[in-house]
Amino acid sequence: MKKIVSILIIAMLLGACSVPQENKKLVDSIANESNWKTELEQTIKVFGHRNWIVIADAAYPEQSNPAIQTITIDATQLEAVEYVSQLIEQASHVDANIFVDKEMAFVSEENAKGITAYRTNLEQILAGKNTEKLLHEDIIRELDASAKLFNVLIIKTDLAIPYTSVFFQLECGYWNAELEEQLRNKMDK
Numbered sequence: 001m002k003k004i005v006s007i008l009i010i011a012m013l014l015g016a017c018s019v020p021q022e023n024k025k026l027v028d029s030i031a032n033e034s035n036w037k038t039e040l041e042q043t044i045k046v047f048g049h050r051n052w053i054v055i056a057d058a059a060y061p062e063q064s065n066p067a068i069q070t071i072t073i074d075a076t077q078l079e080a081v082e083y084v085s086q087l088i089e090q091a092s093h094v095d096a097n098i099f100v101d102k103e104m105a106f107v108s109e110e111n112a113k114g115i116t117a118y119r120t121n122l123e124q125i126l127a128g129k130n131t132e133k134l135l136h137e138d139i140i141r142e143l144d145a146s147a148k149l150f151n152v153l154i155i156k157t158d159l160a161i162p163y164t165s166v167f168f169q170l171e172c173g174y175w176n177a178e179l180e181e182q183l184r185n186k187m188d189k
Contacts, residue, residue: 036073036155037083043153044087048094052143052152053168055080057159067147070154077159078118081166082125084155088168095173098126099142101163102133112161122166139167 040053047053054060055077062070073080088096100122109116143152146169 036071036075039071040084040153040155041087044091044094047151047153047170049170049172050146050150051170052146052150053084053096053170054143054152054154054165055084055168056154056156056165057161058157059160059162060154060156060165062156063147063154065144065147065152067150068152068154070156072156075157077157077164077166078121078125080155080157081122084168085125085129088170091173093173094170095176096130096168096170098129098131099134099139099167099169100126100131101136101139101165103136104163105133107162115161115164118159118161118164122164126166136163136165142169143167 043053057077075083085096085098088094104115104119107115146152
């Protein structure tokens with residue numbers, strides 16, 4: 001009986017080792033998706049006012065500041081933007097100011113195939129959200145200044161269209177600038 005059980009165990013182990021390549025890729029893909037989403041969910045829980053989350057294109061550089069963590073994902077850039085946006089909406093402790101590169105509006109389809117569809121899809125995802133268009137260098141300057149004191153998460157995708165990074169500057173979800181101004185005015189009296 002022990003011999004039969006041993007043979008069955010060996011056969012099962014050998015069968016598990018010979019998983020077809022396409023099944024292994026599917027398992028790896030599911031693990032990667034769940035890993036970046038899980039990591040992002042945990043990050044949102046610990047991030048707060050003044051932290052940043054950036055959904056970056058393929059050319060976005062890894063920065064040397066230790067406060068800036070970069071991860072790569074196997075998902076489209078728009079999927080990541082939508083997921084981050086949903087997580088922020090669901091979180092009671094944070095909200096976000098969203099920045100996109102002003103330059104993106106001037107990139108032509110002729111010079112960057114897919115930009116027109118990308119802009120349309122991004123606008124749909126960000127519809128109704130506090131979104132501002134600034135020059136890329138101005139956004140980077142803001143992000144770098146924040147990274148001197150606060151952590152930043154860069155989620156790097158394989159999107160190869162220029163000026164498509166989306167920047168989420170987190171704010172307090174239960175307190176805003178108007179309430180802060182009211183408080184300061186009361187304190188001055």
